[in-house]
Amino acid sequence: xxxxxxxxxxxxxxxxxxxxxxxxxxxxxxxxxxxxxxxxxxxxxxxxxxxxxxxxxxxxxxxxxxxxxxxxxxxxxxxxxxxxxxxxxxxxxxxxxxxxxxxxxxxxxxxxxxxxxxxxxxxxxxxxxxxxxxxxxxxxxxxxxxxxxxxxxxxxxxxxxxxxxxxxxxxxxxxxxxxxxxxxxxxxxxxxxxxxxxxxxxxxxxxxxxxxxxxxxxxxxxxxxxxxxxxxxxxxxxxxxxxxxxxxxxxxxxxxxxxxxxxxxxxxxxxxxxxxxxxxxxxxxxxxxxxxxxxxxxxxxxxxxxxxxxxxxxxxxxxxxxxxxxxxxxxxxxxxxxxxxxxxxxxxxxxxxxxxxxxxxxxxxxxxxxxxxxxxxxxxxxxxxxxxxxxxxxxxxxxxxxxxxxxxxxxxxxxxxxxxxxxxxxxxxxxxxxxxxxxxxxxxxxxxxxxxxxxxxxxxxxxxxxxxxxxxxxxxxxxxxxxxxxxxxxxxxxxxxxxxxxxxxxxxxxxxxxxxxxxxxxxxxxxxxxxxxxxxxxxxxxxxxxxxxxxxxxxxxxxxxxxx
Amino acid sequence: xxxxxxxxxxxxxxxxxxxxxxxxxxxxxxxxxxxxxxxxxxxxxxxxxxxxxxxxxxxxxxxxxxxxxxxxxxxxxxxxxxxxxxxxxxxxxxxxxxxxxxxxxxxxxxxxxxxxxxxxxxxxxxxxxxxxxxxxxxxxxxxxxxxxxxxxxxxxxxxxxxxxxxxxxxxxxxxxxxxxxxxxxxxxxxxxxxxxxxxxxxxxxxxxxxxxxxxx
Numbered sequence: 001x002x003x004x005x006x007x008x009x010x011x012x013x014x015x016x017x018x019x020x021x022x023x024x025x026x027x028x029x030x031x032x033x034x035x036x037x038x039x040x041x042x043x044x045x046x047x048x049x050x051x052x053x054x055x056x057x058x059x060x061x062x063x064x065x066x067x068x069x070x071x072x073x074x075x076x077x078x079x080x081x082x083x084x085x086x087x088x089x090x091x092x093x094x095x096x097x098x099x100x101x102x103x104x105x106x107x108x109x110x111x112x113x114x115x116x117x118x119x120x121x122x123x124x125x126x127x128x129x130x131x132x133x134x135x136x137x138x139x140x141x142x143x144x145x146x147x148x149x150x151x152x153x154x155x156x157x158x159x160x161x162x163x164x165x166x167x168x169x170x171x172x173x174x175x176x177x178x179x180x181x182x183x184x185x186x187x188x189x190x191x192x193x194x195x196x197x198x199x200x201x202x203x204x205x206x207x208x209x210x211x212x213x214x215x216x217x218x219x220x221x222x223x224x225x226x227x228x229x230x231x232x233x234x235x236x237x238x239x240x241x242x243x244x245x246x247x248x249x250x251x252x253x254x255x256x257x258x259x260x261x262x263x264x265x266x267x268x269x270x271x272x273x274x275x276x277x278x279x280x281x282x283x284x285x286x287x288x289x290x291x292x293x294x295x296x297x298x299x300x301x302x303x304x305x306x307x308x309x310x311x312x313x314x315x316x317x318x319x320x321x322x323x324x325x326x327x328x329x330x331x332x333x334x335x336x337x338x339x340x341x342x343x344x345x346x347x348x349x350x351x352x353x354x355x356x357x358x359x360x361x362x363x364x365x366x367x368x369x370x371x372x373x374x375x376x377x378x379x380x381x382x383x384x385x386x387x388x389x390x391x392x393x394x395x396x397x398x399x400x401x402x403x404x405x406x407x408x409x410x411x412x413x414x415x416x417x418x419x420x421x422x423x424x425x426x427x428x429x430x431x432x433x434x435x436x437x438x439x440x441x442x443x444x445x446x447x448x449x450x451x452x453x454x455x456x457x458x459x460x461x462x463x464x465x466x467x468x469x470x471x472x473x474x475x476x477x478x479x480x481x482x483x484x485x486x487x488x489x490x491x492x493x494x495x496x497x498x499x500x501x502x503x504x505x506x507x508x509x510x511x512x513x514x515x516x517x518x519x520x521x522x523x524x525x526x527x528x529x530x531x532x533x534x535x536x537x538x539x540x541x542x543x544x545x546x547x548x549x550x551x552x553x554x555x556x557x558x559x560x561x562x563x564x
Numbered sequence: 565x566x567x568x569x570x571x572x573x574x575x576x577x578x579x580x581x582x583x584x585x586x587x588x589x590x591x592x593x594x595x596x597x598x599x600x601x602x603x604x605x606x607x608x609x610x611x612x613x614x615x616x617x618x619x620x621x622x623x624x625x626x627x628x629x630x631x632x633x634x635x636x637x638x639x640x641x642x643x644x645x646x647x648x649x650x651x652x653x654x655x656x657x658x659x660x661x662x663x664x665x666x667x668x669x670x671x672x673x674x675x676x677x678x679x680x681x682x683x684x685x686x687x688x689x690x691x692x693x694x695x696x697x698x699x700x701x702x703x704x705x706x707x708x709x710x711x712x713x714x715x716x717x718x719x720x721x722x723x724x725x726x727x728x729x730x731x732x733x734x735x736x737x738x739x740x741x742x743x744x745x746x747x748x749x750x751x752x753x754x755x756x757x758x759x760x761x762x763x764x765x766x767x768x769x770x771x772x773x774x775x776x777x778x779x780x
Binding site: 102107108109110111112113115173176177178180181182184185186211212213214215216218219220222223226230231232233234239240241242245248249252 | 590604611717
């Protein structure tokens with residue numbers, strides 16, 4: 001590691017290799033494409049949050065006073081469509097997947113760099129279509145586009161929105177193909193399958209789901225478009241269709257889509273927990289294969305969204321059983337992360353706090369998922385706030401927390417700068433408190449019988465709705481705070497050096513930010529992943545991380561120049 | 565690390581063999597996604613046949629199995645030509661003629677398939693009232709018959725779009741080889757991938773034909 005210059009020449013890092021606008025919009029560098037994706041998703045996140053803000057504002061009082069029923073429907077549809085299709089599904093794969101996969105494997109780029117760029121352009125195009133539909137007035141179908149409502153009754157810009165989601169699927173498919181082929185063909189010499197970081201395993205499982213499930217969504221959406229545009233009745237009973245068919249086809253994609261959102265988050269947490277605990281991962285192969293197991297089981301449980309739809313009782317029992325099974329590989333991961341902490345040397349730094357917060361939220365979301373998988377209970381809480389709270393714990397609580405953990409962990413690698421640890425820890429804690437305050441009351445609401453997607457409710461529910469709405473500003477602060485201190489560090493932060501966390505992993509052996517072709521010299525892998533030194537905790541101090549050094553300097557009032 | 569072989573910096577591979585392996589794998593994964601698109605339609609057809617066996621059989625009896633069988637034969641012959649061309653492409657420039665003539669022949673057969681599908685079958689079905697939203701009213705009363713026909717149109721129309729793309733791809737490749745824009749055997753992998761796409765179009769039809777035409 002000593003031969004890597006701490007401050008690489010300006011021309012050598014990927015931000016400064018070429019600084020024209022054209023060089024960004026025609027780039028094939030996976031790192032730059034990751035940055036482009038991140039900027040795009042940032043915009044979508046704020047648009048989707050605006051929908052959530054309208055929902056929580058309306059729900060403070062029992063009456064319908066902020067927006068009309070129609071306006072409320074349009075608000076939650078906007079929130080759902082933008083957040084699911086244009087934020088959560090691409091969130092970790094297109095940003096950290098793009099950025100890290102070649103770095104973690106010791107490759108120069110992804111297998112198909114131009115295809116990677118194409119996937120971003122397709123995503124932008126589909127996103128603009130969706131925004132156009134919303135700008136023209138939106139739609140009221142909810143993010144699931146259930147038929148016959150979406151096929152027959154719904155007005156608004158349904159066809160355009162469905163087409164937008166259809167197009168965005170191709171961007172997912174291209175990313176998925178790229179990641180799988182890269183993992184197979186571009187591993188550095190010595191990087192065997194079982195030396196790969198667990199993030200790569202989880203990304204591989206995610207990509208499998210992306211390429212196998214997304215086409216089924218594509219044909220489903222195409223059939224709705226055919227029905228609305230040409231009257232080819234597949235779902236509308238009055239012209240010979242079967243509305244239930246839509247639910248089967250839709251959930252065949254959309255349940256695995258939940259795993260597209262959460263599997264890469266699992267991978268991130270495996271990296272954060274090992275680096276935070278400075279310990280090798282407990283049960284590497286179990287975690288690797290549990291990702292694949294979740295990906296496979298994810299294809300077999302779509303019917304648990306349809307327990308009350310009138311599908312056969314026997315189908316319901318089988319789907320219920322298979323849904324319980326998903327808990328097994330999920331629990332394997334949670335236990336293995338906990339076991340990794342044992343005899344580790346834990347530093348409560350920002351990424352580690354996010355990781356611990358993730359495990360808490362994920363366990364909550366996962367256990368309530370087991371409750372929902374039980375046939376009889378689901379009939380009681382189906383389409384209530386219980387379901388809303390459950391999937392927000394997984395898709396937002398867990399996945400977005402993991403994303404923010406990843407942002408903090410790899411920020412020094414991406415930008416070459418250190419952020420303010422104190423504010424980082426504060427943001428991690430705020431996020432956790434705000435999220436629980438917002439969504440825990442919704443479990444109670446749902447159990448008491450509050451249905452989702454209503455803009456007015458009985459006064460007895462008000463206290464829980466007020467609590468939930470009160471959590472929103474705290475949650476928003478948890479999301480916004482990093483924007484400020486990370487932005488500040490961008491301009492004023494201390495140089496991070498190649499490996500501020502003293503973490504293992506190939507990405508930490510190159511300079512920060514990495515040079516255009518990732519590594520300055522040839523890469524050869526000789527060790528397993530997470531090969532943290534086994535040390536007797538009573539002999540010798542741990543190496544200080546750069547973040548800790550910065551903290552010490554701050555306390556002692558030293559400046560960066562003094563240290564040099 | 566060696567500089568990328570490609571001066572534009574697009575190429576992440578150390579050697580041509582790995583690059584070819586990656587390209588072939590990417591192509592197969594792409595074909596898998598295409599197969600999954602049709603899988604949704606096959607699943608829907610399977611559901612209808614389970615729920616409404618009589619309606620599906622009744623609707624299917626109004627299709628023209630002999631025309632469908634003829635079209636199947638056309639696609640299989642085209643696939644054979646494509647397979648021969650792909651092998652000839654690997655042999656290099658002296659067998660250039662077989663490569664482009666085979667592709668061109670297959671493209672013509674593909675066009676013939678479309679002409680029969682649209683000019684003979686869809687035309688007759690329009691006059692009998694099977695086309696949704698156009699022509700006379702739908703004539704069959706049995707449950708599920710209309711859904712069967714709607715899915716028949718969705719599946720065969722989507723397949724026809726794929727045939728059209730395949731014809732354009734084959735014709736483009738044939739033109740490229742004929743005019744020497746594509747060099748043999750250097751561009752043999754590209755020829756092979758164009759051929760793979762055609763084989764996919766063919767194999768989807770080979771499943772569609774019995775599922776749609778031979779139900780009764």
